[in-house]
Amino acid sequence: MVNTQWSLYSLIIVLAAVGSFYLWYERHSSSPKEVAVIATLAALAGLSRIPFAAVPGLQPTTFLVLICGYVFGAVPGFMVGSLAALTSNLFLGQGPWTPWQMIAWGLAGFCGGVIGRIKGKKSFSRWLLVSAAFFWGFIFGAILNFWHWLTFVYPLTLSSYLAAMLTGIWFDAVHSVGNALFTMLLGEELIKLLSRFKRRLTVSSLPVERLGREVIKENEKII
Amino acid sequence: MQSLQTLSLCSYLLVLFAGAVLLTHPLLLLVLLTALIAALAEAEGLKQWRKSLKYFLAMIMLVMIINTLVNRMGATVLFLGPVLPFWGRFAVTLEALCFGLVMGCRLLIVFSAFMLSNLVLNPDKALFALAGLFPRSAMLLALTAKTIPFLGQQMQRAGEIQQCRGVNYYRGSFLHRIKNKLPLIKVLFLSALEGSFNLGESIQARAYGSGARSSYFHVSFLPRDFLVIASSLGAAVLMLRLFQHGEGSYQFFPRMGTLIISKGQLVSAALMFFLLLVPVLLSRGWKKWDYFKWKI
DSSP states (O other): OOOHHHHHHHHHHHHHHHHHHHHHHHHHHOOOHHHHHHHHHHHHHHTTTTTTTTTTTTTTHHHHHHHHHHHHEEEEEEHHHHHHHHHHHHOOOOOTTTHHHHHHHHHHHHHHHHHHHHHHHSOOOOOHHHHHHHHHHHHHHHHHHHHHHHHOOOOOOOHHHHHHHTTTTTHHHHHHHHHHHHHHHHHHHHHHHOOOOHHHOOOOOHHHHHHHHHHHHHHHHHH | OTOOOOOHHHHHHHHHHHHHOOOOOOOHHHOOOOOOHHHHHTTTTTHHHHHHHHHHHHHHHHHHHHHHOOOOSSSSSSEEEETTTTTTTEEEEEEHHHHHHHHHHHHHHHHHHHHHHHHHOOHHHHHHHHHHHHHHHHHHHHHHHHHHHHHHHHHHHHHHHHHTTTOOOSOHHHHHHHHHHHHHHHHHHHHHHHHHEHHHHHHEHTTTTSSSSOOOEEEOOOOOHHOOOOOOHHHHHHHHHHHTTTSSSOOEOOOSSOOOOOOOHHHHHHHHHHHHHHHHHHHHHHHHHHHHHHHH
């Protein structure tokens, strides 16, 4: 008898993972401007699938999501990636690939956030981001092939997984090279642009009684 | 079918999808596929489905080829090839071929279920249902979905302006064309992010986050919704029963087993078929019989 449980379990795990991120976001208070910026970034990432659609595999979405995570942090990065997948599929067509695209792009954004946290915003490392973008092309393909392999291929062995991966290796390679090129050509400029918008979003409040003292201290620092 | 509530439609679609994931028995998959085709015909999507069939068939062929190549558990050898390096002896077996065909059928059911969902699920109603569970995420989703067409228009406009300035997106080498498109991303980013601040202020002015969400739709469950939910639940119970008793799967390896294991399996398949046809029958009755429409 063929085991079908793994396919179901994997789907449940992926849906639970995506759901827990969304639940975390539900409990996390965010300002209307933050909401609007995340929605706009997700729309941009989703829309960027269209202009390069003529070349299968070439899409700047992964690179944009990675950069968003790098600047805004891991959870906003995940939200941008997963929303980009979900909303762009509203126009391109939903399918069994949607939850896997949501988790793959979400994790790319999360990974960008982790890189940003480790490196710090001031020590921007172009090559680290370029290599991360390159590898995410292949990781994205590996994640998307995973459910296909679990559900429709038997036996579940390494060689059968590699055979399933080989059918799409060309698209994954184009995706990876495209990501690396986009990051090399546009990465630094987009990070500067997004960082500027992030600073504009950051609002710190001071109690009125401390205001006088803080202003004096700030002035002293400037002098 | 489109007049059903999101919850009832989702329960029906989820059962069809779960059936394709859980069951591997050819007879039960045929039951699912037939019910799905009837539902697609009722939702006026059969023409679209037939058009997409050639793309589906390409993927089904791919699934068949992978399974035939990697599976060596079958006993009836149809073709014995040479010994390949890193691979071993290349052999095609009847069992692997049939297994690939059945897996292709499962893939077709999954694709068709999603096609049906695209046809019958109203995105506005689905978003409203989601807002009950995840209000903030639903708001984010609605904003993103609204922004994509707007940004698409902006990108087209920016592209036209660049073309007026002499930038050509359709001539030159591939790399040259890609390079020409890159400034568009920068322009779009800048204008979209500036716009997002206005959007944020606008939703704040409309009292976002100041209290519980108000609702635009009034959801009222009608008898037809309860009937669809009940029939879907019934089909799900039958599927689980078949799955638990090992009657949901078919023995492919090393030799193919008998198609019908027990009488109970046949009865369950027939009952499942009827339960999966309930939304289709209700929709037909809704269209053809005014009294029935009034009653449900």
